[in-house]
Amino acid sequence: MDATVSAAATASQRRGRGGRERILAAAARLFATQGITATGMEQVAEEAPVSKRTLYAHFRTKNDLVIAHLQGLALSGATLEGVLTREDIPPRDRILQLFDQPVADAVPVRGCPFIDAAAEFPDPESAVHSYAREQKLRMVQLIVALVAELGYRDPLSLAEQLATLADGAASRAMVLDEADYGRHARAAAEVLLDQALPRKS
Structure with missing residues (x-):
């Protein structure tokens, strides 16, 4: 049971890291092509792609x-x-x-x-x-x-x-x-x- 929980936690952490990396990669592409202020958070989430909930879990603002x-x-x-x-x-x-x-x-x-x-x-x-x-x-x-x-x-x-x-x-x-x-x-x-x-x- 403990091993199963540990494996699930590890998988969750990996998904979290992958989500953060995808968000930053998407933001870098959008910021470079259209500027920072012209890029909205929803657009970053779509480009990543991640849910808005995941986006805001990693970056509150x-x-x-x-x-x-x-x-x-x-x-x-x-x-x-x-x-x-x-x-x-x-x-x-x-x-x-x-x-x-x-x-x-x-x-x-x-x-x-x-x-x-x-x-x-x-x-x-x-x-x-x-x-x-x-x-x-x-x-x-x-x-x-x-x-x-x-x-x-x-x-x-x-x-x-x-x-x-x-x-x-x-x-x-x-x-x-x-x-x-x-x-x-x-x-x-x-x-x-x-x-x-x-x-x-």
């Missing part, structure tokens, strides 16, 4: 769903800042790869999902906007660590300049639907890095 979606993107490494933690790539190359489209075959070209989310939730106090801001601040700190490792003076100022170039390039790539638009900002970043090199005594 749409904000909860959006933040879980953004957290998944942050962990996936498929965002601008994802390359900055790649220890198999030299520090300078990691910085320059900020200007490459994270998902090269994305159609249409998507910009930074954190900037997109902040734009759709413009209230700085909203949970989604706050999470997006945290990720953009984290991006700067990751760049600071790399430029400091390379021996640059004033790493915070340099990191802010590089982050501004990367975010601007990602936004323009999305607006223009031009996957390799980042090449322009990459060229500027290379000049910036060369000019900021510490002078040898």
Whole structure:
């Protein structure tokens, strides 16, 4: 009897995990194609497909769903800042790869999902906007660590300049639907890095 109950509980947990994964996958597709605010919870449930009861069991509010979606993107490494933690790539190359489209075959070209989310939730106090801001601040700190490792003076100022170039390039790539638009900002970043090199005594 206990074994039967245990097996049923395990099966239920598996179904629950599968439902959550399907919901997040459906939300990612819909958010990418039509935006976050234009996507309703009922539409996500239909796309998953799951019942509305299952959807709300996993995500009580749409904000909860959006933040879980953004957290998944942050962990996936498929965002601008994802390359900055790649220890198999030299520090300078990691910085320059900020200007490459994270998902090269994305159609249409998507910009930074954190900037997109902040734009759709413009209230700085909203949970989604706050999470997006945290990720953009984290991006700067990751760049600071790399430029400091390379021996640059004033790493915070340099990191802010590089982050501004990367975010601007990602936004323009999305607006223009031009996957390799980042090449322009990459060229500027290379000049910036060369000019900021510490002078040898």
